[in-house]
Amino acid sequence: MKFPPSFILPFTIGLLFISCFLVIIVGIWISELSKIDKSRIVHNIFTRKSLLAIRETFSESLLHRKIFRKNPVLGYMHMSLAFGWFLLIVVGHIEAYIHYQSFSVPAYKAIFMRYFITQQSITLSGKILAASMDLLLLFVLSGVVLAYYKRMNSRMFGMKKTTQLKTGDRIALTALWLIFPLRFLAESVSAGVHHNGSIISQPTGHLLSSFLPIQSVEMPLWWAYSGALGLFFFALPVSRYMHIPVEVVMIFLRNYGIKVQKRIDGYSRIQIYSCSRCGICLDSCQMTHAAIKDTQSVYALKHIRNRKITDEKLFNCMLCGRCQPDCPVGLELNSLRMTQRIESTKEYNSSYEYLKNGKVNVSPQTEVIYFAGCMTHLTPAIIKSMKEIFAVADVKYWFMDEDKTACCGRPLMQIGQYNAAQKLIDHNREQILASGVKKLVVSCPICYKVFKEDYALPGITVQHHSEYLLNLITDRRLPINKMPLRIVYHDPCELGRGSGIYLQPRLLLDEYVELIPIQNEKASAYCCGGSLANIKIKMNERTQIRDKALEEYCNYEPDILATACPLCKKTFAKSRILPVHDIAEIVCMSITKSAEISSKTDSEILCKNVAIK
Amino acid sequence: MKDFGFSVIKQRTIDYDQFDGRLLNEVLEMEPSFKVCLSCGGCTATCSAADLVSFNVRRMNLLLRRGETVELETEIQKCMLCGKCMLVCPRGINLRNVIMLIKKSIHKYKPVNL
Numbered sequence: 001m002k003f004p005p006s007f008i009l010p011f012t013i014g015l016l017f018i019s020c021f022l023v024i025i026v027g028i029w030i031s032e033l034s035k036i037d038k039s040r041i042v043h044n045i046f047t048r049k050s051l052l053a054i055r056e057t058f059s060e061s062l063l064h065r066k067i068f069r070k071n072p073v074l075g076y077m078h079m080s081l082a083f084g085w086f087l088l089i090v091v092g093h094i095e096a097y098i099h100y101q102s103f104s105v106p107a108y109k110a111i112f113m114r115y116f117i118t119q120q121s122i123t124l125s126g127k128i129l130a131a132s133m134d135l136l137l138l139f140v141l142s143g144v145v146l147a148y149y150k151r152m153n154s155r156m157f158g159m160k161k162t163t164q165l166k167t168g169d170r171i172a173l174t175a176l177w178l179i180f181p182l183r184f185l186a187e188s189v190s191a192g193v194h195h196n197g198s199i200i201s202q203p204t205g206h207l208l209s210s211f212l213p214i215q216s217v218e219m220p221l222w223w224a225y226s227g228a229l230g231l232f233f234f235a236l237p238v239s240r241y242m243h244i245p246v247e248v249v250m251i252f253l254r255n256y257g258i259k260v261q262k263r264i265d266g267y268s269r270i271q272i273y274s275c276s277r278c279g280i281c282l283d284s285c286q287m288t289h290a291a292i293k294d295t296q297s298v299y300a301l302k303h304i305r306n307r308k309i310t311d312e313k314l315f316n317c318m319l320c321g322r323c324q325p326d327c328p329v330g331l332e333l334n335s336l337r338m339t340q341r342i343e344s345t346k347e348y349n350s351s352y353e354y355l356k357n358g359k360v361n362v363s364p365q366t367e368v369i370y371f372a373g374c375m376t377h378l379t380p381a382i383i384k385s386m387k388e389i390f391a392v393a394d395v396k397y398w399f400m401d402e403d404k405t406a407c408c409g410r411p412l413m414q415i416g417q418y419n420a421a422q423k424l425i426d427h428n429r430e431q432i433l434a435s436g437v438k439k440l441v442v443s444c445p446i447c448y449k450v451f452k453e454d455y456a457l458p459g460i461t462v463q464h465h466s467e468y469l470l471n472l473i474t475d476r477r478l479p480i481n482k483m484p485l486r487i488v489y490h491d492p493c494e495l496g497r498g499s500g501i502y503l504q505p506r507l508l509l510d511e512y513v514e515l516i517p518i519q520n521e522k523a524s525a526y527c528c529g530g531s532l533a534n535i536k537i538k539m540n541e542r543t544q545i546r547d548k549a550l551e552e553y554c555n556y557e558p559d560i561l562a563t564a565c566p567l568c569k570k571t572f573a574k575s576r577i578l579p580v581h582d583i584a585e586i587v588c589m590s591i592t593k594s595a596e597i598s599s600k601t602d603s604e605i606l607c608k609n610v611a612i613k
Numbered sequence: 614m615k616d617f618g619f620s621v622i623k624q625r626t627i628d629y630d631q632f633d634g635r636l637l638n639e640v641l642e643m644e645p646s647f648k649v650c651l652s653c654g655g656c657t658a659t660c661s662a663a664d665l666v667s668f669n670v671r672r673m674n675l676l677l678r679r680g681e682t683v684e685l686e687t688e689i690q691k692c693m694l695c696g697k698c699m700l701v702c703p704r705g706i707n708l709r710n711v712i713m714l715i716k717k718s719i720h721k722y723k724p725v726n727l
Contacts, residue, residue, distance in 0.1 A: 315713075345713070345716075345717075348713075348717060350690040350691070352693070354666035354691065374661050374695040374697050375696070375700070377659075378659070403664070404665055405661075406665065407662075407695040411695050411696050412693065415694060415713065424693060532696045536710060539705030567700075
């Protein structure tokens, strides 16, 4: 029996190691999933969802469509490395199967084929396959060259910043950068020795043979190539490149309907390991406007993975969600940070035993429960406007938190105190249900999100006042008087990205003022900097974030900056650069104006009548 | 001790020689903005929890500075973290962080014999 050459050892041992490691670790993660999630896998594995997952794996893990959309050069770099390498493996195996006329060819024979098959192919298909292998290697090498260049100049790739690497990453990155040049050299030298290459490796082999003792460097080069592969496989578990295999698992589980829960489980670990640390999230993060550069999602996930996350980093994030739409892997960045926050504060949940529900006295004619929210109580103009609007539209309402009401619970949740928040939720929920009213209108997007998602209010419609006011207009219960005002609308994080309400405030404003479209709006809207989710940020840092957003808004020279959140209003108003108003105030302003006009017209008519008489 | 003719209520006595300032120092180190508190009481005036129960953010500050950790622990549980205090604070103190720091660290500094 002929033993294979010893240079295949680093590759073979590495491949064996990484295969076993992946089977064990993914097995552990899947076993940690909840029963419902496990049944989701069982029920969906043989359905269309698996096909969709395969399609997504192809388009995102190999072709990197989302990165292409961000920047074509960056997309090309990722695609050439991922898709090119994938094709090299696939085409290499096909070539080996054809040559050996068997499917039981060991992996090393396909990977190091140019070493084992020394004669040149004589068939046309063989020649085409060999040529395409050469071209594919060139394709991958073009990606490697771009990757070298990206380390030096990330701006060319549309990225302002690139992530800092740790030791494991450096080893794996070096191995990855070496694999393809070494393969090219080894194949070219073998082509020079055995005349077996194709359109690129053969001329390169001839060229190398003119000045190199190629016969003596052939074996060391194959050793180096195999060594680089082996090193990459061994460094994989401690590097960011774990995302390559784990992302595929994540895509399948995501397609089966599995989501990040409010606790650390197998799926949250899979998501954490799926982060490629590409650093695209760094660019969209507004914390960099305040020179905070080490708390972004990419670093939070890295520290969570390495179990080195500190409160200073975990809680220094506004959870604005601006990074989430940009993530090419589609990770649930906010939810992942939340699971960690819940874990970090689970021992400190208060019980709020002092909360006692009194009798709720609401008249049966009441149409609406109005919950202003804590923040709205600090912006009384919004409450005043809402009261006037209710009066004009002749709406009977119960002002639930006019006096002595518990917080909605969302600020506690943002810090991770879900159990404590539940006590407040139960307390408020009981009152809402006892009132018997079927509509709840909320002025604060922070409250709106929690009422909508966590309150479990069967039969009760929860609306933010932007939705509600729009409904009142549709029902012709509010007068419309368009004012000659140019307005920039700031999407609050909790209402926009948090609850998906982009359209209603815009439709509402369109009725009353001239709305200016801006660059960073809707899903890419700025955070005001006032977020309650960040308990570590300093006040001057909040101001820096706010001012940067205002800078852009001022470029459009609006008469008013409109928003739909009391906290955003309060944050922006402090700057005194632009007049800031909530949409309720703008609606109220218009109503008062139209009332003034009509009373003026009435008095003019009266005067005229008197004059005639 | 010199007798001034006044009686001293034993439970309310704070012996500064026995004063345990570890929690205070930790909080001030982690959240330096708390050093500039001028005890204006704005936080207490706006507090949502204080509407429902006897809770006083300014008193919490006092308890912390006196090292009265047992009372402080009971008091701190009442906060709903709504953030109104932070918005009205004229000194821009990050009070929610102060509360969380105390919540997380207080068990380390509680007297064991109590």
